[in-house]
Every structure is written in structure tokens, then in C-alpha cells.
Amino acid sequence: MAGYHLDLHLLHLFEGLTAAETDQFLAGMNASVRRYEKGKYVLQAGKKNENIGVIVEGEIQVISEDVHGNESVSHSLERGALVGITTAILPDKAMNLSLVATTNVLVLWIPYNILLTSGARMGRIHGVVMKHLLQVFAWKTVIMAEKIQLLSQKTLRERIVLYLQQKMWRQGVDKVHIPGRIQMAKELECNRSALTRELSIMKAEGIISFEDDWMQLCVEKRL
Structure with a gap:
């Protein structure tokens, strides 16, 4: 071929x-x-x-x-x-x-x-x-090892921050491609409504910015 x-x-x-x-x-x-x-x-x-x-x-x-x-x-x-x-x-x-x-x-x-x-x-x-x-x-x-580390985080916010850090490292960019909210919730093993709520709060606090298919961590870490 x-x-x-x-x-x-x-x-x-x-x-x-x-x-x-x-x-x-x-x-x-x-x-x-x-x-x-x-x-x-x-x-x-x-x-x-x-x-x-x-x-x-x-x-x-x-x-x-x-x-x-x-x-x-x-x-x-x-x-x-x-x-x-x-x-x-x-x-x-x-x-x-x-x-x-x-x-x-x-x-x-x-x-x-x-x-x-x-x-x-x-x-x-x-x-x-x-x-x-x-x-x-x-x-x-x-x-x-990354998956184990991700699921060992105590709060959903900690999981989201680490999830984005892992994506940044793997994709080599600050603005990372992400799946839909349903799939992202499955990866983080959390409720979709809880994820959507936490993402909105984090965006309002200036921690992250996002659109439908991308997300960016605006500060290194704020919990």
C-alpha cells in the first residue's frame, strides 16, 4: 500500500x-x-x-x-x-x-x-x-500510573486540574483537545452534572477557559 x-x-x-x-x-x-x-x-x-x-x-x-x-x-x-x-x-x-x-x-x-x-x-x-x-x-x-494518580485525587477540582496537566504534557500544548462532557465525566469517574457545575465555577474563578472541544488551564494550580 x-x-x-x-x-x-x-x-x-x-x-x-x-x-x-x-x-x-x-x-x-x-x-x-x-x-x-x-x-x-x-x-x-x-x-x-x-x-x-x-x-x-x-x-x-x-x-x-x-x-x-x-x-x-x-x-x-x-x-x-x-x-x-x-x-x-x-x-x-x-x-x-x-x-x-x-x-x-x-x-x-x-x-x-x-x-x-x-x-x-x-x-x-x-x-x-x-x-x-x-x-x-x-x-x-x-x-x-497516570490513571491511578488521577483517581487518587481527593476532590473533583483536583482531578480536573491534574487531568488537564496530563493532557498538556501528552499533547505538548497549553490549549488541549478534550472529549465531550459525557466522555470527560467517564474519564474522571464522576457525575456529569457535578463536572459541568465545577467547570463553570472554575471558569468564573479564572482557573480555566474552555469551549466545546478545547480547554486551557489558566493558572498552574489553585484548589
């Missing part, structure tokens, strides 16, 4: 490879790009998956569901993030996580079995990609 028009060689997974090398790798992997509309499942809990995915455009949320059907948003994933790793590598391990597109999304899918057995054939290119895959596993540990 030709990936030039999507700038696939600029994704972190292919950092260190030229556009031609990236295209060579994707052709050798029999990779494909698929589009998902906002609100659609990218991967659904309990469904078989044989591919490792890379988000090319858009945003995806990781959602877990308990035995009672209650949903809990774990975190959001953006361009360059990898998805489906656990289910592709451990096909017999049932997962209670679903991936849902919160915007229109493009995902690059790479068959895991081909990736696993193509080292000798792909040489250095394969080594570069595998290095970045290992880095992703390290990032998963970081994300889990």
Missing part, C-alpha cells in the same frame, strides 16, 4: 525510516488502512483480533465494561497510538476493553503473525519497528 499521502512515515512507529522504507515495510506486512465513523467500535470487547493497529487520524477512547454493564473510560488515544496489541499477541485472553471512535478515525492495521515472522526478510526496517513497539509497552505503564 502507498502511505505517502497519509504521512505514515511520520508516525512514531516508523521513526528513523524513510517514506520509501515505510512503504516497503507496509507492503511486506500486507497492511491496510480502515476508516471508522465517530461513535463506531474500532475494536469490541470479546471480539477476535489478529492485527496491531496504529491511529493515523482522529481520537479513540478505551472503555471497560463490568459484569453489570457499567462503562468506565480508561483513557483517550490519538494519532500515532497503537491499539489491539494485547488481543493480537494473546488471542486466547478475553479482554473487557472496547475501543470507540470519538471522532472520525483512520487506523493502519498490521497483521501480527506476519510482523512476528518477517524479521529476517525485512532486516533493519523490522528492527526499527520492533524497537518502537517495545517503547509502546513502556508507555502503557506510564498511562496506567
